[in-house]
Every structure is written in structure tokens, then in C-alpha cells.
Amino acid sequence: MLNGRKLKIGILEWQNFCKKSDCSTNGSIVYTHVCKDLFDSLAEYLNFTYELIEPPDKSWGELSETWNGLLGMVARNGIDLSGIPYGITLKRSKAFAFSYIMYQYECEVVHKKLSNNDNHWMLLVSVFKWEVYVCGLLTMAWCIGLYTLLERYSVGEHFEAGEIPACPPSTSDSVMTAVLVPLRQGSLHLPRASSGRIFYTSWVWFCIIIVAVYTGNLVAIISVVKENIPFNTIKELAENDDFKIIIAKGTSYVDIYKYSNDSVSKKIWTKVLDARSADIRNSLDEDLHIKMLLQSSYYAYITGSTETNGIEKMVFNLRKMKCSIGPYFLSLPFPANSPLAELFSDKLMRLYDNGMLEAWARKWSSTKREEDVPAMTKVDMSNMRSAWTMCVSGITVAITILGIERFLNYQINQD
Structure with missing residues (x-):
């Protein structure tokens, strides 16, 4: 296999897949959750050691003139692979080599539930x-x-005589x-x-x-x-002027709505750009998205089902709507023509077939935050x-x- 070679793996915090640990030794980056279980298993099977490296700008990466962020490090061969699975899009497939599919997920729109109660x-x-x-x-x-x-x-x-x-x-x-x-x-x-x-x-x-x-x-x-449902389809969301739409930079949904010729997708992307110009903090970090959802009921967040499962534990009273754009697949990106993609695919296929990937996901998703019980209005x-x-x-x-x-x-x- 890799004969004990040391691989450089790009990493960032992402839901329950990757969590940065508080305890670190010698200044090294320590991550836990699914990514640690996964790469420990891959390292044992393929006989390698690994070092986790974070991108300097702490972003996922998107294409402007060149790729930046975590994907930019992969494209420039600064690292051997990304430790975070990415959605496969046309532009990414031309610039990177992808491993065997790890996860399949649906596109969803999440927002805080609105109340019909007019409690004056x-x-x-x-x-x-x-x-x-x-x-x-x-x-x-x-x-x-x-x-x-x-x-x-x-x-x-009848009254008797003298009775008043x-x-x-x-x-x-x-x-x-x-x-x-x-x-x-x-x-x-x-x-x-x-x-x-x-x-x-x-x-x-x-x-x-x-x-x-x-x-x-x-x-x-x-x-x-009583729940007030503001929209039921992506078209109704595009026509709803009350809601601002946010999409994380570097996700596959950016490519879907940015480069689509569909009129509805163009409206969605225009609203995304308007939300970014209105809030400079926009979308470099998922925690910022969660803060936006907590601050206002009029933010709609377009993301994957894997992310929404984590957001539900942090944002109470969340409503989810499935988008009709079909399923998407997550895989580990490698530099173009990298032989590691084929080596990793064989082991990932085995982990997928025997249910280990799903078991690890269930293992680390069991920790839930306590939710506040809503008081009577x-x-x-x-x-x-x-x-x-x-x-x-x-x-x-x-x-x-x-x-x-x-x-x-x-x-x-x-x-």
C-alpha cells in the first residue's frame, strides 16, 4: 500500500463529521468525530500516517479566477486530499479527482417556524x-x-290582607x-x-x-x-419578498443557482447576493448562518440534509422543506489525476457496504443539545x-x- 507514507489532509469543522478538539499537543490540530474514526481506519488499512492542515482563510473554497480555500489547497497540490467530503458538480469534476461516493443527501430549505397567533x-x-x-x-x-x-x-x-x-x-x-x-x-x-x-x-x-x-x-x-407556512416550493420562496436567502460559500448549491439558466434559480441567486450585500458577515462560517436563523424568522437557509440534522439541535422550532433538485452525492476530493483516489475508493466502498460510515454518523449524532421548552404564549x-x-x-x-x-x-x- 502506501508503506507508511505521511499524508497531508485538509480539514475544517463541519457538523458532526469533524469537530475540533480542545486538547492539542505540540500545537498540532486534533479533530474528533467521524473524520477521526474514518482516517484511523483508512490509515490502518492503507498503511499511512496523516497530518491535519487547516486552510489559512478557513473557507471551503470556491472558483473565482482560481480555486481558493480548502479546495484551492487540493488544486495546488498543497495537500494530498480533503478530509471533508464535497458535493460533485461539473466544475469540480473537471478540476479534481473524487473518491467513491460516501454519502447521499437531499437539498433542503430550513427556516424558523412562523406563528399565526396574533396575541394582542x-x-x-x-x-x-x-x-x-x-x-x-x-x-x-x-x-x-x-x-x-x-x-x-x-x-x-295572591297577597293576604295587610301583606306588603x-x-x-x-x-x-x-x-x-x-x-x-x-x-x-x-x-x-x-x-x-x-x-x-x-x-x-x-x-x-x-x-x-x-x-x-x-x-x-x-x-x-x-x-x-399555530404554524404559518410561508412557502411550500422553491418557486414560492423565490417570489416571497419577506424572506432573505442564504447559501454557504463553497457549497455545490452555489453552482446550482449561480450558473443555472432557469428563471426561478436566477431569482434565488439574486436574493442570495442581496442578502450577502446586506450582511457582510455572510456565510463564511456555518455558525453565522445559525446565528442568522436564531436572530430572525425571515431567513431561509438552503443546505443539505446532513447539515440540517445538525442545525435542528441548535435552532429550536425549525421547519424543513425539501427542494426539488434531486439527490446529491458527497465524496473526498483529490488533486486531479491523483492515484490516491483509486486507493481510497476501494476501502471507502467496503466501509459504505458494511455500514460503517452510517454507524459512525449515528454514533456522533447521538449527542444533542438541550432544547428550551416553549412557555405558554x-x-x-x-x-x-x-x-x-x-x-x-x-x-x-x-x-x-x-x-x-x-x-x-x-x-x-x-x-
Whole structure:
């Protein structure tokens, strides 16, 4: 095989495949996770030792005039191979030799879920449709009138000589009796006639049912977050002006959308460039993408399914959408015409067939970050002007009704 030759392998941190270790000896770079298991196995089988080297600019590499970043080191024979698998594209296949396919993945769009809950104070009255409230107010008004009628004109009641009949309830008493029941309060006036008591009991049972339904629906609306789906296809994403699109530099998706003649892909690439110009920090490091997703719900990140599995552990409440651009394949890139590509392919084929690559991926993906449990959504009393307007209006109407009642009682007593 390689007779103990020392290979230079380019490396960068990438999800659960490669993680930089805190412990290093003699200033050497120490990486763990899948890459260590993989290259230890390859080194034993092919009889070589290896040294891990990071690119100076810490980038994956893309083609401008020449290849830069990690791919640039491979193209200039600065290293023997890349320790990170890359997607195979037309431009890369012309500049590099690729090993046997290691992973297959799908293109996905990830973004934070949007909530349909509009939790301002109007949520308190949005539990039922407006027709329910109108019917409820009409029913209450009918109950007030019927209760007053039953109490003032009790049919079939007889009074003995000298007996003073009980004072019938005033209009305010009837109003308060009907209003306090759904508010779970007692009434100052108890019905004296049997008909009034039967009616009052029926009104209490009716209010218990309505209040229970209202309370249950309100708790459900506040505590359950309804998902708002802004787009379902890549075309809808391209036409959505609210979302900014980010794609990591050096990925195969850059070539897909940058050099495509499809109108939808051109729109996607234009939005990617706009996002880059708006944020200079753009896309040199995947941690920056994750920060963007955490900061705003209006960032859409186009990446592979292998990356999204890692992002889900860091960004809570993430939504994934599959792109319809077909599967992509990851392989280790070597310098053009390198004989190492064929040597490595034989061992990689064996590792793929016997399931070791998948087993290592499962092994290192088992460590998950703790996710915060979302608390119950609170009602936001942000629109205070309209809330105060309604309160003042209600108080004004109540004072007006009481004033009219007192005026009518005074006129009746005068007469």
C-alpha cells in the first residue's frame, strides 16, 4: 500500500463529521468525530500516517479566477486530499479527482417556524365569531327584559290582607343579575316568584356552559402555536419578498443557482447576493448562518440534509422543506489525476457496504443539545389606545344608563 507514507489532509469543522478538539499537543490540530474514526481506519488499512492542515482563510473554497480555500489547497497540490467530503458538480469534476461516493443527501430549505397567533388584547374577543357575540348580547337583553317582566308581574300570586308585596327589581338590578352570572358573581337580587327562579336557574346553567367553552378555547389558542407556512416550493420562496436567502460559500448549491439558466434559480441567486450585500458577515462560517436563523424568522437557509440534522439541535422550532433538485452525492476530493483516489475508493466502498460510515454518523449524532421548552404564549397588551377607548366607552355607557334610570325613577316618584 502506501508503506507508511505521511499524508497531508485538509480539514475544517463541519457538523458532526469533524469537530475540533480542545486538547492539542505540540500545537498540532486534533479533530474528533467521524473524520477521526474514518482516517484511523483508512490509515490502518492503507498503511499511512496523516497530518491535519487547516486552510489559512478557513473557507471551503470556491472558483473565482482560481480555486481558493480548502479546495484551492487540493488544486495546488498543497495537500494530498480533503478530509471533508464535497458535493460533485461539473466544475469540480473537471478540476479534481473524487473518491467513491460516501454519502447521499437531499437539498433542503430550513427556516424558523412562523406563528399565526396574533396575541394582542383583541385575542380575548377572537375566541368566537362575531355572530356568537351578537346572539349572546341579544340573548342577554332578552333575558333582562323577561326577568324584569316575571318579577314585576308575577302571574297567579295572591297577597293576604295587610301583606306588603316585595319591591320588584329595578332595571339596574335586572341588568346586574344577567351580567354577573356569566362573570361567576352572585346577584344582589334573588327572584321571589317561582317563574323567576326557574328562569334564573336556566340562565345560570346556560352561562356555565358558554363560559366553560370560552375559557377552554382561550387557553387552547394561547398555549398552542399555530404554524404559518410561508412557502411550500422553491418557486414560492423565490417570489416571497419577506424572506432573505442564504447559501454557504463553497457549497455545490452555489453552482446550482449561480450558473443555472432557469428563471426561478436566477431569482434565488439574486436574493442570495442581496442578502450577502446586506450582511457582510455572510456565510463564511456555518455558525453565522445559525446565528442568522436564531436572530430572525425571515431567513431561509438552503443546505443539505446532513447539515440540517445538525442545525435542528441548535435552532429550536425549525421547519424543513425539501427542494426539488434531486439527490446529491458527497465524496473526498483529490488533486486531479491523483492515484490516491483509486486507493481510497476501494476501502471507502467496503466501509459504505458494511455500514460503517452510517454507524459512525449515528454514533456522533447521538449527542444533542438541550432544547428550551416553549412557555405558554402571553397576551400582548400592545394596542393600549384602543383598549383604553373600549374601557372608557363601556364606563360611559354604564354611567349613561344609570343616569337615565335614576332620572326616570325620580320623575315617577314625583308623579
